[in-house]
Amino acid sequence: MALLGAAGQGASADQPDRETVSVGQLAGKDAARKMAEQRPLVAAADVIRWAQERGRYDGFTGIALERNRVALYWKGELPAPVRTALAKARGKAHVRVVAAPYSLKELKSASARLQERLRADPSLGHTVKIPADGSGLVVAADPGRGAAASAERRAAALKEDLGVPVRTVREGRMKERGRDNDSFPWSGGALLKNNGNPNCTSGFGVRNGSGAQYVLTAAHCGQAGDRYTNGADQYVGTPGPRHQPHDVMLIPTSDVDNFMYTGGRGGDERGVRVEGWDWVYTGEYLCQSGVTSAGVTGGPVCNLKVKFFYNDSEDLVEAEQMNGQEAARGGDSGGPVYAAAAGGGAIAKGTVTRSLGSGLGFQDFGTAWRDFGVWIDK
Template sequence: MRNRTALLAAAAALAATALVGTTTTGATAQQSERKTVPISKAVPEDDLAKMTEQRPLVKAADKIRWAQERGQFGGFTGIGLEEDRVALWWKGEVPAKVQRAIDEARDTAPVRVVDAQYSLRELKTASARLQARLAEDPSLGHTVNIPTDGSGLVLATDGTGGKRAAAAAGETASEVAGVPVRTVEEPRLDQVSRDNDWSPWWGGARIWQPRAGCTSGFGVTDNTGAQYLLTAGHCGDFGDPFTSGGGTSIGTPSKINKTHDIMLIGTGDVTNFIYTGNPTDNVGVRVDGWDWVYPGEYLCQSGATSAGVVGGAICNIKVLFFYNDSEDLVEAEQMDGQTAARPGDSGGPVYTASASGGAIAKGTTTRVAGARLGFQDFGTAWRDFGVWIAS
């Protein structure tokens, strides 16, 4: 976890395009209606138990992840959470600094180190070759993923040609990439675009610009003290005036990374809370910081539209892997088969539970295909914009 003292197919399809007719209510009248609850009141008991059980694993994985972040070692392949331990895949000899981090991590949770066939760096190079081929021949497949174990690449296809076509696509892709490529049949993830928030702004609230509606992610700040709402990059453009669901002015985008699908809306006052209840109960939880994301981790998402459908957050979302296209997104799956996100959820908060009864920011929603969710991890916002959770 990192807090203030420590330091950060199409988009319109997930954005809701019809402005709901609500009247703006004054901030003073509404302020008292916000209800902060512990995370135990906002996440189903079984889902919270999974997050709690994983907390030592995440803490151990963080020690190794930060050693890699500082050193950028070439042998690194991936880190994942297994049932009762952390797994680190590495090609070649583990550097002394990483080994020290592993030893320290083992004081918190078991860590196994596995020899990887390829490093992440090698697989990104191979993926770039394959993505260039997909741009020339889209019939080959639509998405390239890198499994955490470094065994090769995974190419997602639409399955229209049957098993024989998928096998041929895998052979061609392997030749192009220069590494083994496994094919899977999966639909493309489409981008997804509460209801009357007020300053200081919370995450998880309905936000609007003249063409579409999305969800605010997290209140963030940087080393200048400026304050922003973090949301999805496809939710707007520079100059777009964003308002709350009730029409109160929030601000305009200050920074946008369209490739990574993240955006900062400059505003005067944000806070470290997110809505987690239904659109009208004003229930939310405190956000205690941010953290890296790991395959195998269980998370929740709190988009404004989904809150209106299911009455709260959608949880039991398990991280599968990171995309290796230019967006560099994370792919996860709602393990009960529920729809993971809906139009209007774009930019909404993805999070886990903290040890102190709040939430830990993990990212913001971008894409969905049924139970599968694509989101950008908070670490990318930290790298791109130098932001962290506001206090």
């Protein structure tokens, strides 16, 4: 798998009581197999994704990972740079190009108008999602609100008004999810205390182009002026750059590393090395290592399959725990979401924001890269 983002300068020595393990050991045989099978697919998808990132072409709709191939959904003709990227991607994995009825740009425009409707009439729903295939918009509405026939009539009316199909699904609202004694240099997956109160999890140790070092976590975990410490009340830092709608925040600090806790709590110092960051794709299988879930399960929550990218001011990603387990718990907020790298380490994919049952809402690392210009510290 290609590692994205420039590497930081230098590295810190391992703390002697920490045990570095592989993601495959922790994820379980089934989840590890799924992530390993997807590596060539992700590598192929990355080639196309970066071509789109550079060109910002209007015809782009989405990229999805399927069982043994990549699907590129596109409306209209492929630009020459995308055709070039597609040829290169096909050297890594099978890629099919699917004609999309609507582009991502068109769907985002329709979504913005739909969100205005939701604010005026919350009974219509609470969250707008965009499927990777460009088939239309999906609105999540609270369970039990309105009859199915009424929902169908509303969807038909919305399609006529917005110009794109709208499908309603009945889902509750996800709740925000806000290791015990990490020490300098600060790592990912560790307990964060805000003004003395345990409330969140560190995501990843990152740095920017100027060499400044930060702990990446969720913006809803604190406000400017708050004092962050570890579980033993050792000072980490105070909130710095933040993007509240995207729910990402940087805590400036003296030193971080690319270690990430993945074991349980109460002295379990197991973890992995984070080898870099990468984009997220529909159909991809991931893990998350929030502090509270680690205390319950003794390790990470894996087999999280990416389902949708939201299209609102938050731009979150939705995943589902495919065994029906709790995807995250209170206190997991800001914690790392990641995939397994071929070398046994982890690839940063994002940070936890909220969850409901087996559903997980997280912010992808690519958004933090765009917002702050940061990458994994190595």
